[in-house]
Amino acid sequence: MKFSDKHIHLVSFDVPWPADYGGVIDVFGKLKAMHALGVKVHLHCFQYGRKEPDVLTNFSNTVHYYQRNESRTLLFNRLPYIVISRANEELLVKLAADDFPILFEGLHTSYFLSDPSIQHKRRIVRAHNIEHDYYKQLARHERNFARRYFFNAESSKLLKYEKVLANATAIAAISEKENIHFSHQYQNSFLLPAFHLHDKVNSRPGKGEFALYHANLSVNDNVEAAEFLMNEVFKELNIPLIIAGQNPTDEVKELFTKPSIHKLIADPSAEQMEELVSNAHVQVLPAFSISGIRLKLLHSLFNGRFCLVNPMMTANTGLESLCIHAETAEDFKKRISEIFRIELKQTEIDRRQLLLNELYSNNKNAEILLNNLFDGA
Numbered sequence: 001m002k003f004s005d006k007h008i009h010l011v012s013f014d015v016p017w018p019a020d021y022g023g024v025i026d027v028f029g030k031l032k033a034m035h036a037l038g039v040k041v042h043l044h045c046f047q048y049g050r051k052e053p054d055v056l057t058n059f060s061n062t063v064h065y066y067q068r069n070e071s072r073t074l075l076f077n078r079l080p081y082i083v084i085s086r087a088n089e090e091l092l093v094k095l096a097a098d099d100f101p102i103l104f105e106g107l108h109t110s111y112f113l114s115d116p117s118i119q120h121k122r123r124i125v126r127a128h129n130i131e132h133d134y135y136k137q138l139a140r141h142e143r144n145f146a147r148r149y150f151f152n153a154e155s156s157k158l159l160k161y162e163k164v165l166a167n168a169t170a171i172a173a174i175s176e177k178e179n180i181h182f183s184h185q186y187q188n189s190f191l192l193p194a195f196h197l198h199d200k201v202n203s204r205p206g207k208g209e210f211a212l213y214h215a216n217l218s219v220n221d222n223v224e225a226a227e228f229l230m231n232e233v234f235k236e237l238n239i240p241l242i243i244a245g246q247n248p249t250d251e252v253k254e255l256f257t258k259p260s261i262h263k264l265i266a267d268p269s270a271e272q273m274e275e276l277v278s279n280a281h282v283q284v285l286p287a288f289s290i291s292g293i294r295l296k297l298l299h300s301l302f303n304g305r306f307c308l309v310n311p312m313m314t315a316n317t318g319l320e321s322l323c324i325h326a327e328t329a330e331d332f333k334k335r336i337s338e339i340f341r342i343e344l345k346q347t348e349i350d351r352r353q354l355l356l357n358e359l360y361s362n363n364k365n366a367e368i369l370l371n372n373l374f375d376g377a
Contacts, residue, residue: 003370004038007061007100012043013086013108015050015065018270019197020246021216022295023128026174027105029195030126033366035059042100046086046109066091075150080107080157082131087111092118101373103172107131107162114167122169122373126192127178132158137289141220170372175316177290192369194295195362198302201353207343208281208305210240211336214273214296217248217266225286230255232329233284234262239340241284244268244276274303282306282339284332287313297323298360301352305344308335318359322352 016027034041040061048068056063066088077084092112095102101122104110110125112118132155139151165171165186172192173179182189213229215222226243234241243252244265256264268276277283283300290312297319300307307323314320324339326332 002037003034003374006038006370006374007040007042007098008034008370008373009042009044009095009100009102010034010105011091011095011102011109012045012105013082015045015047015053015056017050017053017055020270023106025197025295025299026126026128026195029197029362030366030369031056031059033195033362034370036363037366037370039370042094044091044094046088064091064094075153078157079111080131080154080161081150082106082108082154082158083111083161095121101169103369103373104168107158107165110164110168113164122375123167124170124172124369124373125165125168126172126174127165127182127189128174130178130181132156132162134289138220141224141288143220172369172372177316190368190372193360193365194298195365196295196298196302196360198299201301201349201356202278202303203301203305203344203349203352204278205344205346205349206305207340208279210242210280211282211284212276212280212304213241213243213284214276214300215245217243217245217252221287221289223249223251224288226252226255228286228288228329229284229332230262233332233336237333237336239336242276242280244273277304280304282308282336284308284336285313286310286332290315298356301356306339308332308339319355322355 012027014024016024016031019025019028031041043056043060043063045065046068047065048070052065069085074081074084086109092115096117099121104113104125106126106128113123135151135155135158139148139155142148142151168188171182171186171189173182173189174194176191179189179191213226217223229241241262242265246267248264248266277300283304285297285307287294287310294313297313301322309323309325310327311325314323324335326335
């Protein structure tokens with residue numbers, strides 16, 4: 001195999017298992033795809049709550065763990081908290097001990113990017129977002145004053161810190177929006193679409209009995225989406241909505257205090273979530289900010305039936321033609337009623353498979369990444 005004798009370091013901002021939210025889905029999908037191509041991956045993970053799962057050893061040559069420094073004193077550092085809290089000298093020693101190229105997952109892990117001891121290596125940074133824009137959007141949607149202050153301060157720090165990317169051999173941008181930004185700023189960016197957990201489209205033809213919104217329910221953008229759906233879209237629809245996801249806030253729980261046909265499923269298992277996505281008739285996925293690509297959209301297209309979204313959800317993804325779009329609450333109501341009168345046909349599933357294979361093939365995209373890491377090897 002072309003890459004069977006190759007070694008790389010992969011530095012992950014979190015332990016990428018369970019692969020249950022966007023960022024770690026991308027990391028784990030990438031890890032599996034590179035392993036399948038014969039690459040020997042030396043995985044480095046920052047820990048802040050997650051365990052050390054055995055499954056990672058199935059796809060890695062070595063796995064190393066580092067405790068993330070969550071001291072509040074770091075909030076007053078001039079560097080972004082997401083970066084300085086992952087500055088671990090033990091990691092640098094391991095990265096500098098050989099000539100293997102390095103993949104830094106996110107600006108989060110880039111503290112040592114410009115360190116002299118690794119300047120002889122190829123060093124690629126995976127850009128999941130334009131981070132200062134992402135944190136500005138988080139601040140805009142945040143209701144808690146202290147958290148809003150943190151997001152705004154972090155955004156300002158990230159804007160200044162981003163210049164470190166000029167030291168990267170290349171930047172692997174997750175969508176065209178990010179690629180345009182980084183290409184303009186640093187002239188060393190290439191497009192590398194999101195990795196995922198699927199080998200083929202497993203959508204079931206026919207009809208389901210309910211609509212589904214699934215997300216991390218502690219993220220303020222997702223809380224806003226849940227409130228929009230419950231208060232403005234499904235309030236007068238006689239169609240059941242299930243909202244499912246990790247760590248629902250009190251605001252989300254408050255939406256379900258009165259008896260109704262709608263249901264909250266908090267902290268579902270991976271198996272339970274798979275069943276929900278597969279059995280739903282439509283995934284209703286509004287977004288109120290543009291950032292990278294929403295991995296839940298890819299997950300829904302691979303495993304679910306219809307996807308009803310607003311333009312912010314599909315922006316810069318190339319997936320617009322596979323989704324049904326709405327903007328206002330009235331648009332969503334109308335589209336949902338229409339969707340529940342039709343069945344998903346096998347021809348639509350086949351069309352979905354063709355486009356997803358073209359844009360989001362893990363194997364093809366892993367080869368693009370590895371060619372950049374090994375300078376066209």
